[in-house]
Amino acid sequence: MTVLRLDGVSAAPWGEPVLVDIRLAVAAGEVVALIGPNGAGKSSLLRLIAGDFPASAGTLEFGARTLADWPRRELAQHLAFLPQLSLLNFPYTVEEVVLLGRTPHATGARADREIAHHALTATDTQALRNRLYTQLSGGERQRVQLARVFAQIWDSGDMSGKLLLLDEPTAALDLAHQQQLAGAIAGIAQRGCAVMLVVHDVNLAAAVGSRLLVLDKGRQVASGTPAEVLTPTMFRDLFHADVLVQQHPNGRQPLVIGL
């Protein structure tokens, strides 16, 4: 089942085109990792799908409908977006922040708190539950915001038809929490949730992504399994970097070695 389809989509929210002719279909349960140099349009692609600005050309379909035809609230029940930066500077408790993710739903306080509990567990923030958000470290804040978007689309049953967009979710996380996040993403993907995420660590991208999408200067330059995409040629052409690409000892994915 295709959850998201972009057909020849371009966007130029500030005059200059930031995305050009993107063609992409994401199926339920698929995890698409976006990679590319700084300024390639990775975040812009996520923000376009999240509806922060309109496409200037092409069609964007989510589920069975054009994205623009979705009623705001219903869309928020199916699509959640974690931005790179959080502006929150009011002293909510961690659990209050996570419960804000339930705003578009009318599932009732008890169900909401149960879902918040699952989301807190999935991001290892259970112990922070009663702390004030403003007193947390950067990595802790990022995990709390992750818990918030998890809670927004959480369903203990089938999650197909839902889409989670994560913009650099691992940027402030330590190694243990990166691995835990990879596990949590795999968990919701198994239940049918589609995930698109921006990551800079290509090995992490290869580990979590069932598919990699490479962007450069707003254009999509490669798409495929990690083994197809991660080649020394690609790194030389796109990142102007020399790397070694080998088989990962775990036998499931390529391993990119920088210097």
Added chain:
Amino acid sequence: MITSISQRRHRARQLLAVLVALLPVAVLTGLASGAVSLGPLQALRALLAGDDGGQAAMIVQQIRLPRVLLAAVMGATLAMSGAAMQGLFRNPLADPSLIGVTAGASLGASLLIVLGGGLLHGFVGLTLVSVGAFVGGVLAVLLVYRLASSANGTSVATMLLAGIAITALTGAVGSLLEFFTDNERLRQISLWKMGGLDGASLPRLALAGVVGGSVLLALPRYAPALNTLLLGESEARHLGIDVNHTKLALIGWVAVGVGTSVALVGTIAFVGLVVPHVVRLWIGPDHRYLLPASALAGAILLVVADTLSRVILAPTELPVGIITALIGVPFFVSLLRQRHHYGMQT
């Protein structure tokens, strides 16, 4: 500090209960105090007496009741408007006057006081000045809103800057008026700016009740939207909130509410800035509790301040804005000194 949601909500409900209990006490004290001092029971009896209740009944029903109720409604409106603006601007230092409404209203009032000439005496004059203030306030907000709006929507950061610009401009024009006017009017303007409830009457109370009541009923409907707006505008949008509609509605209601309050009781600073701030330090930023608790606390503060302003130098009245600041500032400063305890940064 460790606070669970249940603890916080318990605390919020406790605060609401205490404030609900305190408001009638404050109102009754306000009715009993003044140049002719009555006991609380006497005041209650005078309030409930019929037409033949004598002098006490007349003083309480016709002079003090409109005034005390006007203070309650306007205090509640100012404080709730302040809470809504702090949420919308994601800034605990925001104040309803930031969007230019107070400055515009002051200019409107000054213009009528200076240009109105001999017309401005008694009730008619006061009403004309009020109309001028209201029109000035709403015009200033419209201008600020237009300056901050573009095809991409309204930027609250630009609104803040445009509000500062418009405030400076109206301030300059106002000063120019004051510079060229005579001494009597200068004093009139400056007294009006200090704020006061001495113009209270039943028609004014009715107007305040209708406008203030609408604002007090309308703003809490945006509490869930304000809660998500604290995360950021696009985050609120991604949570299914119609952000542009919410912004327009909040600014519209606050402009009408604060415009009316400046028109009826002059500029009463401080209530809109500090009351929501203090309440937030106490119960957290959840607007479902913050908005009603701020309204109640604002009502109590203004009723108490107005009572004190009538009693301290009786029979002379002090401007109420002086009292609100004198009561509120020490309380506020003591909370600021423990700010880390409440999770407030910087």
